[in-house]
Amino acid sequence: MKLKTQLFGKTYAFKDVIDVLAKANEPKSGDALAGIAAENAKERVAAKIVLSELTVKDIAEHPAVPYEQDEVTRICIDDLDKSAYDQLAGLTMGELRERILSDDWDAKLGKGLTPECAAAAAKLMGNMDLIYGASRLRVTATCKTTIGEKGVLASRLQPNHPSDDPDGITASVLEGLSYGVGDAVIGLNPVNDTTASVSAVLKRLDEIVQKFDIPTQICVLAHITTQMDAVKKGAPTDLLFQSIAGSEKGNLSFGITAGMIEEARQLALRTGRAKGKNVLYFETGQGSELSAEAHHGVDQVTMEARCYGFARHFDPFLVNTVVGFIGPEYLLDAKQVIRAGLEDHFMGKLLGLPMGCDACYTNHMYADQSDIENLAVLLASAGCNFFMGVPQGDDVMLGYQSTGYHDTAVLRRLLGLRPIPEFESWLENRGFWKNGGPTRLTGDGSALL
Amino acid sequence: MKETPIIDISTEDMTKWDFIKGVKPAEFSVMRKKTPARLAIGHTGTRYLTHAYLRFLADHAAAKDAVNSEISDEFLLANGLKIFQTQCRTREEYIARPDLGRLLSDNAKAGIAALNPKPADVCLYLADGLSAKAIEKNGMDTLLTTKAELEASGLTVAQPFVIRYGRVGTMEWVSEILKTPVTCVLIGERPGLGVDDSMSAYAAYGAAVGMSESQRTVISNIHGKGTPAVEAGAWLADLLKEMFETRLSGIALREKQNLK
Numbered sequence: 030m031k032l033k034t035q036l037f038g039k040t041y042a043f044k045d046v047i048d049v050l051a052k053a054n055e056p057k058s059g060d061a062l063a064g065i066a067a068e069n070a071k072e073r074v075a076a077k078i079v080l081s082e083l084t085v086k087d088i089a090e091h092p093a094v095p096y097e098q099d100e101v102t103r104i105c106i107d108d109l110d111k112s113a114y115d116q117l118a119g120l121t122m123g124e125l126r127e128r129i130l131s132d133d134w135d136a137k138l139g140k141g142l143t144p145e146c147a148a149a150a151a152k153l154m155g156n157m158d159l160i161y162g163a164s165r166l167r168v169t170a171t172c173k174t175t176i177g178e179k180g181v182l183a184s185r186l187q188p189n190h191p192s193d194d195p196d197g198i199t200a201s202v203l204e205g206l207s208y209g210v211g212d213a214v215i216g217l218n219p220v221n222d223t224t225a226s227v228s229a230v231l232k233r234l235d236e237i238v239q240k241f242d243i244p245t246q247i248c249v250l251a252h253i254t255t256q257m258d259a260v261k262k263g264a265p266t267d268l269l270f271q272s273i274a275g276s277e278k279g280n281l282s283f284g285i286t287a288g289m290i291e292e293a294r295q296l297a298l299r300t301g302r303a304k305g306k307n308v309l310y311f312e313t314g315q316g317s318e319l320s321a322e323a324h325h326g327v328d329q330v331t332m333e334a335r336c337y338g339f340a341r342h343f344d345p346f347l348v349n350t351v352v353g354f355i356g357p358e359y360l361l362d363a364k365q366v367i368r369a370g371l372e373d374h375f376m377g378k379l380l381g382l383p384m385g386c387d388a389c390y391t392n393h394m395y396a397d398q399s400d401i402e403n404l405a406v407l408l409a410s411a412g413c414n415f416f417m418g419v420p421q422g423d424d425v426m427l428g429y430q431s432t433g434y435h436d437t438a439v440l441r442r443l444l445g446l447r448p449i450p451e452f453e454s455w456l457e458n459r460g461f462w463k464n465g466g467p468t469r470l471t472g473d474g475s476a477l478l
Numbered sequence: 479m480k481e482t483p484i485i486d487i488s489t490e491d492m493t494k495w496d497f498i499k500g501v502k503p504a505e506f507s508v509m510r511k512k513t514p515a516r517l518a519i520g521h522t523g524t525r526y527l528t529h530a531y532l533r534f535l536a537d538h539a540a541a542k543d544a545v546n547s548e549i550s551d552e553f554l555l556a557n558g559l560k561i562f563q564t565q566c567r568t569r570e571e572y573i574a575r576p577d578l579g580r581l582l583s584d585n586a587k588a589g590i591a592a593l594n595p596k597p598a599d600v601c602l603y604l605a606d607g608l609s610a611k612a613i614e615k616n617g618m619d620t621l622l623t624t625k626a627e628l629e630a631s632g633l634t635v636a637q638p639f640v641i642r643y644g645r646v647g648t649m650e651w652v653s654e655i656l657k658t659p660v661t662c663v664l665i666g667e668r669p670g671l672g673v674d675d676s677m678s679a680y681a682a683y684g685a686a687v688g689m690s691e692s693q694r695t696v697i698s699n700i701h702g703k704g705t706p707a708v709e710a711g712a713w714l715a716d717l718l719k720e721m722f723e724t725r726l727s728g729i730a731l732r733e734k735q736n737l738k
Binding site: 198392397425430473474 | 498500501502503505506508509510512513514515516517518519520521523524525526530534537538541542544545573574575576577608668669670671672
């Protein structure tokens with residue numbers, strides 16, 4: 030492996046594959062915080078040059094965390110599709126980038142790539158490469174309905190409430206439905222991570238879905254053990270949720286192991302109402318490993334890709350990066366958040382995941398609502414499976430801002446996209462949507478009462 | 479002719495908004511009143527109405543200004559407080575480098591020690607965190623209430639001070655300098671869209687560099703619309719007294735409380 034190059038007459042040498050991967054990253058405050066970022070713009074490009082000459086095999090054989098030490102690495106390597114890997118192993122990363130962007134890339138080949146290879150490809154791409162490359166990778170998944178078909182843009186209805194009040198939550202759900210939001214899932218982040226409270230909210234969401242016969246999924250995004258306990262005690266649910274990380278240590282900081290996730294999947298398949306085999310919902314986000322001191326000296330894009338390698342083992346229905354939630358110490362400003370959102374979506378799709386995105390920001394980042402509207406337009410063009418729908422983007426429980434109910438409706442009209450077909454029929458039958466546009470009932474939460 | 483002034487939109491109660499004129503407004507409003515979410519905001523085509531758009535901008539502006547706010551000289555003078563700085567040189571550095579926001583500058587270490595030549599049982603201090611506005615608005619009400627109640631029960635309290643560009647983790651360093659058994663920081667929280675002046679109190683028994691997060695006890699949401707500052711001060715005093723007596727904090731203290 031060649032780990033050094035000349036650029037503008039100067040020699041740039043890198044310690045190892047991890048060092049090359051880190052320094053080849055576009056600027057991120059989290060990599061600077063970790064002390065692993067390129068020192069200047071030329072060193073960053075030198076690292077990209079060295080990276081472009083490493084082969085798929087070089088990178089696969091040097092995982093970010095050693096196989097013996099880490100469950101996530103073992104899952105990623107053991108899951109590799111051997112025949113796809115053999116077809117790609119000899120390509121340099123520069124050649125892999127060109128293959129992915131060419132007109133004859135077969136999406137199935139992604140199963141032969143380790144997460145580190147997906148991260149490396151992203152590091153050699155500009156934003157339009159990430160958008161265009163992802164746009165041709167459709168990934169579908171089926172729970173009660175099917176998400177990810179070409180021409181479809183779905184959304185999660187996120188009716189969060191500062192005290193999990195079922196009536197307050199219902200008001201947000203009803204209004205969101207009237208804007209055409211909620212076909213991916215109606216999913217609440219609870220304040221109270223207790224079996225009783227989670228069960229009460231699940232029961233209310235289920236009542237709404239049953240009463241109005243809505244073709245969608247429900248979920249309460251508590252810790253997975255709390256959801257499992259609720260389900261075992263009879264609470265209704267379609268999807269089981271968990272936040273995941275790109276290292277075993279990171280997952281332990283979330284209180285999970287692969288074994289627990291598999292147990293949850295089996296439980297959901299046994300007790301749920303899914304037609305298909307996809308019954309899990311995962312959230313990720315660059316920087317969470319560093320935040321848990323579980324990054325092993327590896328950059329945040331590579332660690333994020335490893336989340337996707339872990340996730341694909343469990344055939345999820347929904348995966349989304351919560352890209353701007355973590356704060357400015359990991360993603361400083363709008364430019365970094367937009368870049369990260371595009372990288373995450375591309376890497377997830379390349380590895381074969383039904384990716385969505387929570388395009389979001391916190392009030393201490395250098396970003397605002399217009400910036401994440403930009404990201405949403407870019408990602409919708411890239412074929413992103415779903416976004417969040419929050420009342421005017423203001424999450425009154427989590428204290429951050431995401432995309433609003435109105436934004437899903439606009440993105441569909443702007444780009445000629447539609448809701449999941451069964452949900453679209455439901456919207457039309459209920460009078461909320463007609464000929465691809467709003468009606469006098471759109472925005473009227475009381476119309477279902 | 480006298481012009482009608484433009485109303486201050488920040489004072490409007492959004493839970494009373496009804497831009498939609500729905501088919502069953504009475505039934506909907508019963509549920510709608512139970513959430514602070516921005517509902518019944520209406521739409522033009524599929525975009526926001528101007529009024530709702532402007533209110534969102536106003537609320538975000540308040541949050542941004544709170545993040546960028548600094549502890550003023552007037553506040554320090556009026557309350558006789560000294561201010562010390564962490565190793566962050568600017569607010570921008572503070573935003574991007576939480577590690578430096580936990581470390582005290584050499585000047586700060588010396589200054590905090592010089593301010594407190596005598597040992598005390600409890601140290602209570604202020605830090606700007608992500609909203610200096612929260613500290614200026616609530617900090618002294620909580621601090622003075624807590625201090626008075628602790629002293630009334632016979633505990634000694636160190637001379638209070640302020641830390642600029644401070645994170646919660648300054649507590650460990652302050653505790654190591656002053657050797658106070660109980661250390662507590664009142665710190666500005668990250669502003670939300672509705673609330674830009676919320677303060678938290680973080681406290682620990684025997685705080686030391688390298689200690690676990692689970693050793694901290696926290697009271698959050700101290701502000702006009704949450705727990706009022708004076709009320710929080712009384713509650714905090716009881717909590718700090720209990721920490722001093724039981725020599726516990728964080729999860730260990732909660733487990734002991736649960737046993738009762």
